[in-house]
Amino acid sequence: MASNVHRPAHAPTEPYDVEHHVPKRVYFAVFAALICLTWVTAWVSTIDLGSLNIYVALSIAVFKASLVVLFFMHVKYGTRLTKMIVGCGLFWLAMLLFIVMADIWTRGWMGVPGR
Amino acid sequence: MDSETAVVEQKPHHHPGYGETRHHFENAAQQKDASTIGMWVFLLTELMFFGGMFMAYFVYRQWYPIAFASASNKTNLWLGAFNTTVLICSSLTMALGVHAASMGKKKLLILFLFLTLVLGGAFLGVKGYEYHDKWVHHEVPGAHFDCEDCKDAAHAPLFFSLYFGMTGLHASHMIIGFGILLVLIWQAYKGKFTSKWYTPIEMFGLYWHFVDIVWIFLFPLLYLIDRSGRGLH
Amino acid sequence: MITATAPLKEKKNYINAEAGLKSWLLTQDHKRIAILYLIAVTAFFMVGGLMAALIRIELATPAGDLLDSNTYNKVFTMHGVIMVFFFLIPSIPAILGNFLLPLMIGAKDLAFPRINLISWYIYMLGGLCGVIVLLSGGVDTGWTFYTPFSSTYSNGYVVLTALAAFINGFSSILTGLNFIVTVHRMRAPGMTWFRLPLFVWAHYATSIIMILGTPVIAVTLFLLMLERGLHIGFFDPAYGGDPVLFQHLFWFYSHPAVYIMILPSMGVISEVVSTFCSKKPFGYTFIAFSSLAIAVFGFLVWGHHLFVSSQSAYAGMVFSILSFIVAIPSAIKVFNWTATMYKGSVRLDTPMLYALGFIGLFTIGGLTGLFLAAMGLDVHLTDTYFVIAHFHYVMVGGAILGYLAGIHFWWPKITGRMYPEGWSKIAAGLTFVGFNLTFFPQFILGYMGMPRRYHVYPPEFQVFNVLSSAGATVLGLGFLIPGIYLIWSLKYGKVAGPNPWGATGLEWQTSSPPPTENFEITPVVTTEAYDYAALAAREQMQEVTRLG
Numbered sequence: 001m002a003s004n005v006h007r008p009a010h011a012p013t014e015p016y017d018v019e020h021h022v023p024k025r026v027y028f029a030v031f032a033a034l035i036c037l038t039w040v041t042a043w044v045s046t047i048d049l050g051s052l053n054i055y056v057a058l059s060i061a062v063f064k065a066s067l068v069v070l071f072f073m074h075v076k077y078g079t080r081l082t083k084m085i086v087g088c089g090l091f092w093l094a095m096l097l098f099i100v101m102a103d104i105w106t107r108g109w110m111g112v113p114g115r
Numbered sequence: 116m117d118s119e120t121a122v123v124e125q126k127p128h129h130h131p132g133y134g135e136t137r138h139h140f141e142n143a144a145q146q147k148d149a150s151t152i153g154m155w156v157f158l159l160t161e162l163m164f165f166g167g168m169f170m171a172y173f174v175y176r177q178w179y180p181i182a183f184a185s186a187s188n189k190t191n192l193w194l195g196a197f198n199t200t201v202l203i204c205s206s207l208t209m210a211l212g213v214h215a216a217s218m219g220k221k222k223l224l225i226l227f228l229f230l231t232l233v234l235g236g237a238f239l240g241v242k243g244y245e246y247h248d249k250w251v252h253h254e255v256p257g258a259h260f261d262c263e264d265c266k267d268a269a270h271a272p273l274f275f276s277l278y279f280g281m282t283g284l285h286a287s288h289m290i291i292g293f294g295i296l297l298v299l300i301w302q303a304y305k306g307k308f309t310s311k312w313y314t315p316i317e318m319f320g321l322y323w324h325f326v327d328i329v330w331i332f333l334f335p336l337l338y339l340i341d342r343s344g345r346g347l348h
Numbered sequence: 349m350i351t352a353t354a355p356l357k358e359k360k361n362y363i364n365a366e367a368g369l370k371s372w373l374l375t376q377d378h379k380r381i382a383i384l385y386l387i388a389v390t391a392f393f394m395v396g397g398l399m400a401a402l403i404r405i406e407l408a409t410p411a412g413d414l415l416d417s418n419t420y421n422k423v424f425t426m427h428g429v430i431m432v433f434f435f436l437i438p439s440i441p442a443i444l445g446n447f448l449l450p451l452m453i454g455a456k457d458l459a460f461p462r463i464n465l466i467s468w469y470i471y472m473l474g475g476l477c478g479v480i481v482l483l484s485g486g487v488d489t490g491w492t493f494y495t496p497f498s499s500t501y502s503n504g505y506v507v508l509t510a511l512a513a514f515i516n517g518f519s520s521i522l523t524g525l526n527f528i529v530t531v532h533r534m535r536a537p538g539m540t541w542f543r544l545p546l547f548v549w550a551h552y553a554t555s556i557i558m559i560l561g562t563p564v565i566a567v568t569l570f571l572l573m574l575e576r577g578l579h580i581g582f583f584d585p586a587y588g589g590d591p592v593l594f595q596h597l598f599w600f601y602s603h604p605a606v607y608i609m610i611l612p613s614m615g616v617i618s619e620v621v622s623t624f625c626s627k628k629p630f631g632y633t634f635i636a637f638s639s640l641a642i643a644v645f646g647f648l649v650w651g652h653h654l655f656v657s658s659q660s661a662y663a664g665m666v667f668s669i670l671s672f673i674v675a676i677p678s679a680i681k682v683f684n685w686t687a688t689m690y691k692g693s694v695r696l697d698t699p700m701l702y703a704l705g706f707i708g709l710f711t712i713g714g715l716t717g718l719f720l721a722a723m724g725l726d727v728h729l730t731d732t733y734f735v736i737a738h739f740h741y742v743m744v745g746g747a748i749l750g751y752l753a754g755i756h757f758w759w760p761k762i763t764g765r766m767y768p769e770g771w772s773k774i775a776a777g778l779t780f781v782g783f784n785l786t787f788f789p790q791f792i793l794g795y796m797g798m799p800r801r802y803h804v805y806p807p808e809f810q811v812f813n814v815l816s817s818a819g820a821t822v823l824g825l826g827f828l829i830p831g832i833y834l835i836w837s838l839k840y841g842k843v844a845g846p847n848p849w850g851a852t853g854l855e856w857q858t859s860s861p862p863p864t865e866n867f868e869i870t871p872v873v874t875t876e877a878y879d880y881a882a883l884a885a886r887e888q889m890q891e892v893t894r895l896g
Contacts, residue, residue, distance in 0.1 A: 031207040031257055035200060038334075042196045045339035053343075057335035062125070063330045072324045081532060082155055089159040091134060093166045094287045095647060096428045097173060100596045103651065103663035110661040138865075139456035149459045153529045160521050160563045167567030167597050171582055174593055182588075256587075257582045270588040276580040280571065294653060 022077065030071045037064050121146060134312040145345060149312055156259050158325045161288075163289050165329055175273045182267035184341035186266075186274035189254060189265070191245065195338035198241050199330060205234035206327045213320045216303075219310030228316075232296045233321065235289055242286050246279075255279065277338055280284045288326050295319055360403030361764065361861040375655060377864055379762075382447035384468050389443060390831070392475060392810040395482070397824065399427035404786075404820040407813050412803040420803035421488035422504060426481075428491030433513050435479060436747055440612035441523055441558075444472070444754045445551045447762060449527060451855035451862060454536025454871040461531040467522040474516030475865055481512060490801060492602070495583040495594045499575040510569040517562045517569075520608075527551055536854070538873030546622075546635050548891050550615025553639035557604045557611075557646065565601035568594065590672055592657050599650035607646040609743060610710075611639055613750025614681055617703045621685045623851040624700035625692025628878035630686040638677035645674040655726045662801050664723050671721035682707060697770040697849070700751035705780045709745025716791065723800045730799075734794025740787045744823075744827055752779070752830065759834065760848045764861045765791050765841030771833045779826030785819025785849035827880050851880050 041060045045053060070076040075086055107115065137206060140146040176183045212227030253261040256272040256279070265271040299319060302308065362379045372380055402423050406414040415423060446464065450457050458464050480779030481487060487504035489497055519602035531544075531552045570592070573583045581587035581592045612640050622629045629635055651659055685707055694700070710739055716738040720726050729735060795802075798809045805813065847856040858867050875882040 001312055008194055013313070024211065024693065027210045027214070031203065034203045034206075038196060038199045038203065041140060042192060042337055042339065045342040047191075048343035048345045051343065053339075057339055058332075061332050061335050062277070064331050065160045067319070068206060068324050068328050068331070076152075084279070085152070085155045085159060090558075092159075092647070093162055093169075096170055096600055097165055099648065099651075099663075100170055100593075100600075101173060101177070102666070103179060103592075103596065103654075103659050105661040106660040107174060107658070108660070109227070112661045114658055114660040115664075137461075139450075139458075139461065139534070149529050149533045152532060153460060153463075153525055156525045156528055156559055157521075160525075162558055164563035164567050165585075167564045169572070170597065171571070171593060174590065175588070179588055229737055257578060272581050272587045273589060276574075276582055276587075280574060280580070282583070284570075 014025070016070055022074065026071055030067050033067060133144055133307055134309070134314075142282075143312070147149075150314050150318060154321050158321060161325060162272070165281070165284065168284065169332070172259065172277050172281070175270075175277065176336075176340070179267060179270040179273060180341075182265070182270035183274050185266035186254075186271045186278075187337060187340035188342065189252075189262070190338045190345070191248075192338055192342065194245060195334055198238050199334045201234050201238045201241070202327045202330050205231045205238070206324055207262075209320050209323045211319050214315070216308050216313035216316045219308060221303060221306065221308070224308065224313075224316070225300060228296060228300045228303060232293065232300065235293050235296065239286060239289055239293070241265065242282065242319065249275070249279075276305060279336065283331055285329050287328065292319070292323055295322075355448070358455060359660060360860065363764075363861055363863045365864045374465070376449055376457070376465055378446050378458050378866075379862065380460065380463055381461075381464050381468055382443050383518050383764075385438060385442040385446065388468070388472060388475065389435055389439055392430055392478075396427055396430035396435055396842070399423050399430065400820065406803055407743075407805070408817040410805050410807045410810050410813075416804055417803055418488060421801070423488030424801060425487050425490050425504075425509075429487075431743075432470075432477065432491055432605070433516050434478060434640055435777030436676040436743060437516075437610040437749075438471060438523070439521055439609075439751050440616065440754060441527070441551060441554055441608075442467075442519075442545075444616065444751075444758060444804075445527065445554075446611060447524070448501060448758065449530060449548060449551060450534065450860065451761075451866055452548050452853055453531065453534060453539050454854050454867065454873065455530065455534040456865050456867070456870075458526045458532055463522050464526055467519045467526070470515060470522070471519040474512045474519065477508055477515060483507045484508075492598065493569075493572060494598075495572065495591045496585065499572055499583055499594075506572050510573050510576075511591055514566055514569045514573075517566045517577065517667075520558050521562050524555035524562075527555040528559065531555075536871050536873055539854075540873075542633065542636070543873055543875075543877045544617035544636075544782065545615075546629060546632065546639075547612075547615035549636040549639050550611045550618070552785070553643040554608050554611045554694060556640075556643045559606075561601040561604040561647070563889065564597060565605075568597040568601070571597075571627065591661060594653065595654050596650070596659075599653045600635040600647070601749035603650040603712075604646045606739070606742070607642050610750075611642060612638070612827045613706065613747045613754075614678075616708050616750045616754035616757070618681075619851070619853070620703040620757050621688050621698045622878050623734075623757070623849050624695045624703070625689050626689055626850065627692040628880065630690075630836060631680070631685060631688035632712075632751050632877065634680055635684050639867060641677040642674065645677065647671070649674050649721075650724070652721055655723050656730050657821070663679045666690075666764055668721055668723050670720060675714060675718055675721075678710075682711055682714075689766050696777055698767075698769060699753045699757035699849075701773065701776040701780075702749045702756065705776070706746055706749040706753065708748065709741055709783070713743075713746055716741065728797075729794060731799055732794035733790040733798045737787045737790035737801050741792070744787070745783055749779070755830075757849070758855075759856055760844030761835070761837055761860050762861075764844055765837045765842050767830075767837045767841055768833050768846065771829060773825050775833075777826075778822055778829065782819050782822030782824070782826050784817050786823050787819070789813070789815045789819075832850060850883070851879075852880060853885050 008073075037060050041057055044056055049056060069086060075082055134242045136146050140149070161297070208227045208230040211229060212224055215223035215227055249255055252263070253259055254275055256276045260272055260275070262268055262271045262275075299316060338348070362377055372384065375381060375384075402415065403420075405413070406423075412420065433517055446458070458857055484505055485511040487502065487506055489504065489506060493506070493510065531548060537542075549641050573578050575582050575584065581589050583589045583591050585591065616714045618629050650669045651663055655664050655667075716734070720729055720735060720738060748766045756767060756772060777888060780791055793812045793816075794811065798805055846859050848860075849856075854867075854871055854873070855862075857871065
């Protein structure tokens with residue numbers, strides 16, 4: 001039976017974030033947090049925390065990036081698909097980094113010469 | 116299936132103007148949604164693109180911590196922090212620009228786009244200065260490399276290769292962004308964007324924020340290794 | 349049903365919609381772009397095939413009499429680069445995927461038609477770089493570009509070749525991006541995920557790999573170009589760089605790349621087997637999910653290319669077990685196709701012949717992959733002809749047979765013409781026989797220890813090499829004949845109706861060739877996928893209406 005109704009069931013009826021108009025104060029709050037954290041991370045790096053330094057620096061960086069992704073890039077207000085895409089990307093990057101490092105970290109473990 | 120009463124839906128040959136819904140989309144919402152997903156998928160590829168160099172960085176930092184720490188200390192912490200601040204400001208202005216576009220405020224949009232441009236330019240200017248500084252101090256890998264008082268100097272070129280490779284790739288993305296911004300400012304000035312349609316602004320915003328995120332990681336990884344100097348004594 | 353030889357008045361379709369070269373070179377119609385790709389990809393296949401011919405002629409004798417060692421290195425490198433990057437990776441997705449994806453989901457076009465066109469131009473630009481390399485004297489590093497030879501010692505055109513592959517990667521990325529957005533957002537009303545043809549699932553999975561893998565090789569080649577051009581040491585041991593890091597980064601993409609090459613083929617086979625058994629694919633859901641599983645797991649096994657490098661033995665063990673696991677989804681597909689044939693109404697038209705060949709040859713290729721996944725065996729078999737035989741079984745016996753099956757299956761839809769069935773069966777037979785004669789002896793050669801990438805070999809290997817070269821001649825003929833009759837059919841082939849095979853799927857419900865907008869009315873999907881009963885009912889109704 002032919003139908004002339006052309007609205008696919010899965011297409012959104014309106015732009016996806018029109019109900020979620022992000023108020024400017026959110027942007028300014030995020031901005032303030034990002035600036036603070038930048039100076040914090042710079043300052044912490046001058047303090048000797050031993051092997052913890054890198055973890056602190058990366059944790060702050062991850063937190064800052066999350067703020068940008070969630071609020072500046074609207075992912076918090078976005079569709080499920082958007083969130084899934086972001087998640088997939090992070091997962092794949094993690095796979096690249098960790099599996100190669102799994103080789104690097106385990107060289108010499110088996111006692112096989114040269115490996 | 117009554118094919119004889121089928122309605123033939125051949126639309127007249129019409130080239131959509133800028134901002135109109137294209138013929139293969141059902142409506143504007145579907146088109147915008149498709150654009151957004153497309154942009155995110157593209158950013159995914161960018162993530163993996165930079166990811167390869169982060170990979171190389173992690174391996175070599177693991178193996179040559181002294182060389183990396185020593186070489187990292189040769190970068191200028193204040194310039195790095197300043198540049199990070201500049202980029203974050205540009206992300207704010209970009210987000211405010213998208214917001215202005217969504218409200219249909221043309222003058223405000225142009226202002227914010229212009230501020231983003233200026234801040235981006237400032238970043239690139241500082242970067243250019245840093246590169247020049249490195250060149251003058253023989254810290255550019257290649258035939259003229261000669262890092263004075265780099266500890267574990269034999270492995271120092273690896274750090275600097277990564278420094279130039281990663282910040283260079285980042286800077287080239289900024290330059291492309293700079294070019295696109297010029298186009299968008301021009302188009303905004305011509306009144307192409309309305310509160311109903313401002314997709315290119317939003318898509319570019321996503322790109323610009325991504326480039327900012329890359330720098331958010333580059334800053335600690337390149338500038339902040341062992342600034343207390345513990346491992347270097 | 350197939351109508352008379354020539355229609356009285358040709359209906360408006362995507363081919364005759366607009367005339368002139370400009371209308372083709374500036375088209376945004378996914379079907380025309382597919383044809384552009386078909387022409388370009390075929391041209392590259394012929395160049396790559398010429399390289400293969402040179403290899404097999406050289407290897408017919410133990411001495412290095414036709415080509416000296418440097419030239420031979422360049423020939424097999426160009427064969428690999430062209431066949432991998434310019435033929436296998438784009439072939440099915442850029443030709444059949446581009447043409448069929450919107451039709452299969454009931455859309456008017458892909459999500460981003462202009463990006464589709466740009467992807468073809470990017471492909472041509474990469475190809476141009478490749479041609480320049482070929483004409484300038486080639487590159488001799490092997491398609492794998494291992495450092496430090498490629499970064500420091502090679503005298504060939506490494507940077508330009510790397511650039512060709514780098515540029516080509518963007519074409520791949522844009523195609524994958526387009527497919528993903530299209531499948532998510534452009535499906536017709538009623539076309540739910542689990543009503544999608546398996547061809548679409550296969551291309552969706554392929555697109556995931558394209559998106560997530562290709563950028564890594566792009567950056568790897570970028571680093572290689574920097575190192576070679578600017579002497580910045582990323583992989584240079586003199587500065588503490590690690591050549592194995594290059595191999596990690598290279599294979600992180602290049603292993604999933606082989607799944608880019610095979611998954612679309614598997615999608616074709618699902619369609620062909622189902623149609624020529626008039627039966628819904630057995631285990632539709634399993635086949636759909638196995639495509640996704642291959643895409644994900646395919647990213648976890650690249651270290652099996654590094655078994656004999658200084659990769660840690662521990663990591664080697666992990667990669668080995670994962671390589672065994674990745675075979676499971678593929679095996680699931682083979683079992684399901686076979687089960688589809690059980691009690692199906694099997695017709696042995698040419699596409700089905702290619703599909704049957706695929707199932708047999710892919711199984712052999714896949715099983716021999718398991719031999720190589722076992723670390724202990726791999727130490728003996730790596731860099732021998734066993735590996736070459738293995739990947740040619742999956743890439744030629746698998747991917748190319750699937751490609752040919754698809755070209756023949758959808759030829760009537762794409763061109764509105766049938767190819768001559770007699771000649772097509774002869775060609776399929778020649779291809780099958782020629783292929784096995786070429787590559788089965790290579791398993792034995794590899795097992796006996798003949799190394800790959802050598803233009804000379806000890807005389808005791810000659811018999812099998814001669815068999816292999818003889819087979820290559822037959823295989824070449826098997827590939828050449830379709831080239832001739834397919835072009836012939838454009839003018840002289842029987843005119844085809846909308847559904848000459850009795851297949852389900854939305855693409856068969858529009859005319860052959862389809863109109864530019866694909867469907868005169870946007871279809872609304874109400875039946876499940878592969879509903880042959882509904883198809884029969886529909887055709888009966890049309891027959892009744894026609895007679896009544």
